[in-house]
Every structure is written in C-alpha cells, then in structure tokens.
Amino acid sequence: MKKYLDNLIEFLKVENMSGEEKDLVSTIVDKLIQTGLDKKHITIDDANEKIGFGNSGNLIITIPGNIRGYRLLFSAHLDSVKTCKNAIPIIKKDYIESQGNTGLGGDNKAGCAIIFNLLQEIIKNNLPHPPLTFVWMVQEELGVNGSRHINSDCLKDPKMGFNFDGSCDLVTGATGGDEITIKVYGKSSHAGINPEKGINALVTTSTAIANLKQEGWLGLVKKNGVRGSSNLIIANSSKGINVIPDQVTLKGEIRSYSSELRTTIYKKFEQAFLNAIKNEKNTENEIGSLLINSINKYESFILDDSLEVVRLSQKIAHQLSIDDSLVSVNHCVDANWLNEKGIPTITIRNGNEFPHTTKERINIKKFLNSCEFAHRIIATFL
Ligand SMILES: [Zn+2]
Known part of the structure; x- marks a missing residue:
C-alpha cells in the first residue's frame, strides 16, 4: 500500500x-x-x-x-x-x-x-x-x-x-455538449464626431443576450421537463474607447442529455442575434451581420x-x-x-x-x- x-x-x-x-x-x-x-x-x-x-x-x-x-x-x-x-x-x-x-x-x-x-x-x-x-x-x-x-x-x-x-x-x-462561436459585426465610426454613423456590435450583442436570458435560453434551461444549460463569454471585442465597436466575438457552450434540446437552444441563439442585428441601425439605415457556428464536443x-x-x-x-x-x-x-x-x-x-x-x-x-x-x-x- x-x-x-x-x-x-x-x-x-x-x-x-x-x-x-x-x-x-x-x-x-x-x-x-x-x-x-x-x-x-x-x-x-x-x-x-x-x-x-x-x-x-x-x-x-x-x-x-x-x-x-x-x-x-x-x-x-x-x-x-x-x-x-x-x-x-x-x-x-x-x-x-x-x-x-x-x-x-x-x-x-x-x-x-x-x-x-x-x-x-x-x-x-x-x-x-x-x-x-x-x-x-x-x-x-x-x-x-x-x-x-x-x-x-x-x-x-x-x-x-x-x-x-x-x-x-x-x-x-x-x-452532451456543443461549443459555439458567435461573431457579431457592426460598423465602426468615431464615437465623438459621428456616433450616429456607427453600428455598435456590443449593443446588438447585449440586446440578444438580454432577450435570451429573459426567455430562459441562457444559463439553466428547462423546457418540457428536459434539462439543459448554456453559457456565453466574450472572447474579444474592438479596442479604443473613442471608436464604436464593430465586432464582438463570443464563445460559449450548450449542454444537455438531449441533442434535440441542444439544437433548439442553438436555433434560439441564432434567432436572438439575428433579431437584435435587424433592430440596430445607423442613420444610413444599415445593419450589421452575424457569423455563428457550433461543433459537437462530446455526445x-x-x-x-x-x-x-x-x-x-x-x-x-x-x-x-x-x-x-x-x-x-x-x-x-x-x-x-x-x-x-x-x-x-x-x-x-x-x-x-x-x-x-x-x-x-x-x-x-x-x-x-x-x-x-x-x-x-x-x-x-x-
Ligand atoms: Zn478529471
């Protein structure tokens, strides 16, 4: 021994x-x-x-x-x-x-x-x-x-x-767990001189996250008796406090025994970010864009x-x-x-x-x- x-x-x-x-x-x-x-x-x-x-x-x-x-x-x-x-x-x-x-x-x-x-x-x-x-x-x-x-x-x-x-x-x-990557793109502009011309990717991101949290898709997720969870962290963002941020990259994970629930959570994430992007316009009526993907880390x-x-x-x-x-x-x-x-x-x-x-x-x-x-x-x- x-x-x-x-x-x-x-x-x-x-x-x-x-x-x-x-x-x-x-x-x-x-x-x-x-x-x-x-x-x-x-x-x-x-x-x-x-x-x-x-x-x-x-x-x-x-x-x-x-x-x-x-x-x-x-x-x-x-x-x-x-x-x-x-x-x-x-x-x-x-x-x-x-x-x-x-x-x-x-x-x-x-x-x-x-x-x-x-x-x-x-x-x-x-x-x-x-x-x-x-x-x-x-x-x-x-x-x-x-x-x-x-x-x-x-x-x-x-x-x-x-x-x-x-x-x-x-x-x-x-x-089981999936890893997700989300890139939110906006438009940079001088934050003091032309703030109205920018599209703030951080605002878009915040709106999407707030909605996901409110609707029960971020953190502990319980839908129809099935348990899951999701989490997001900021991987990077634009630098410079005098520039409207034109990019935010998030990393996150979605977990559940049910691959169906994981897919549903992923779709809710995608939808929340697309909705937020649609609503965040500059004075030229432009909107940002989104890149989102997920890989299965383990079943x-x-x-x-x-x-x-x-x-x-x-x-x-x-x-x-x-x-x-x-x-x-x-x-x-x-x-x-x-x-x-x-x-x-x-x-x-x-x-x-x-x-x-x-x-x-x-x-x-x-x-x-x-x-x-x-x-x-x-x-x-x-
Ligand atoms: Zn261990």
Whole structure:
C-alpha cells in the first residue's frame, strides 16, 4: 500500500497542465519499463496533432492476456487545470493536500496512479489477467480532447472500459455538449464626431443576450421537463474607447442529455442575434451581420444498468462498502467518447475531493480503496 502512495506522490510532483503532459507520460513510461514492461506494448498516439496543440498524444499500453478472456480497458486523464500549477503535495493525516495556495492535481493524477499501480503489480508479480488496454488521456480538462481524437485502432477492441476520475462513486451517464462561436459585426465610426454613423456590435450583442436570458435560453434551461444549460463569454471585442465597436466575438457552450434540446437552444441563439442585428441601425439605415457556428464536443450517454460493466462494478462497490448507486453528471468525462466509440465505459471515483479549487485534496483511504477496486475488476474475470 505504501508503494501505491509513493507512486501517487511522485506523480503529484510532475507538472501536467493541459497540453503539457509529456513529463508525466515519460514518468509513467520510464517506471513501467524499469518494472519490466516490453517497449513494444507502448504507443503514444497522434491525438495532439489532430487537436493541433499539445506536446504529447495519449499514452496507450496494450498487453496480451495470460488467461483467456475478452479485453478490458482502464483509463484516466493526465492533465490538470491551471489552479494546480506548481503544486507541492504534502501528507496531512488522512489526506494529501497542496502546501501552498494552489490546487493539488489529484484530478486526475489519482486516476493515473490507480491504473498505473494495477499495471505495475500485474507486471511485477506476473499476475493472471485477460488481455488489457491501459490509456492515459491528454487534454480532458479542455473538453475531452484526448479521448475525442484517440486512435481507436491502438485500443485493440476492448469489450468494456473502466475510467477512474472524479469524486462520484459510479458514473454511468454524462451530458452532451456543443461549443459555439458567435461573431457579431457592426460598423465602426468615431464615437465623438459621428456616433450616429456607427453600428455598435456590443449593443446588438447585449440586446440578444438580454432577450435570451429573459426567455430562459441562457444559463439553466428547462423546457418540457428536459434539462439543459448554456453559457456565453466574450472572447474579444474592438479596442479604443473613442471608436464604436464593430465586432464582438463570443464563445460559449450548450449542454444537455438531449441533442434535440441542444439544437433548439442553438436555433434560439441564432434567432436572438439575428433579431437584435435587424433592430440596430445607423442613420444610413444599415445593419450589421452575424457569423455563428457550433461543433459537437462530446455526445451524451447513459449506460443501461443491465450491462455487465455496470453490474460487476456495482458488485465490487458493494464488497468495498462504496455507494453502488448509479449517477449521471452534467459535465463531460473521457467515457463520453469511449462510449461513443462503442466501448461501454463506467467512471469510478479516484479518491480526490474538491477538484478545480485550492481546497483540492486526496482522501488516502478512498484512493487506496479505488486501487483495490481496480484489482477486483481483473479478479472478477479469473
Ligand atoms: Zn478529471
């Protein structure tokens, strides 16, 4: 057990901002090679090239089984949010915390360590196991980029997946999300000399946003009993306080389990901006224009509770006195894309608490419990 903690602490000392996962990948790979893993089983895919950003792809390790059985997948994400930069882990009683005023990075180095510990034990002690695939994903925190762009061929067709991440005990559903970009164009003019000749893109934007908020399409969205949410931020705007702003760029996201509701919200956004543009004219009767688009970042999923991956996870949870109720979350996890790619994948807690805050900490008992959870998954198939 001490070894499991030592590995975790070692990982917690490695910087791993999204897109800068290379050092953590090297740490994991070096330690596994020292343990005796054959290099031929190691792949680093080209996800970062497909994303167009990042110093590493996903780390994928596939090992053949030494007993018969179908292939199982274990995953966790490598990156942490910026709050965790320069974190120094310290053990305080039953927890690992960060020493200074930073996050810890337990989200998700705890998950990385859980699946690492499992693989290291298997190699070191030549434990019996079916064929296995281990994946450490990049850029989860940027909107599950790594799992979205994973090279599926490298996974070797696993039958089911176990993703270690987050504080919820068993997650069998997660929302879907679209990313939107909105560009509102107006017309610039000197704000003191000819203000009437300008078309203020910020006014158009404000009008549209106020209407969307008033009609219940911005923030929490509840329509006919279906839940969704939407958010907008200003990505940039024209500069110069003496110039009527002729461009505002907004970024935003729309989330819901229902892709139908997401489409409806998107159409409401488009309509609200077009209406606002029509009503914002200058003295020459000119109006502005709009560019709006959306891309699907991740699709929602809900695992049927009769699936083997769910049933056996509940059984193990029960054995380990972990709450075995099935939870659906309103954020994305790498399991969104693994499920989308046809691998039914459950997400299991990593022992971390208060992620994305400076209060972040790892509950040591829960972390070790999840390490045991991972072992029992394999034991179920012997
Ligand atoms: Zn996470």
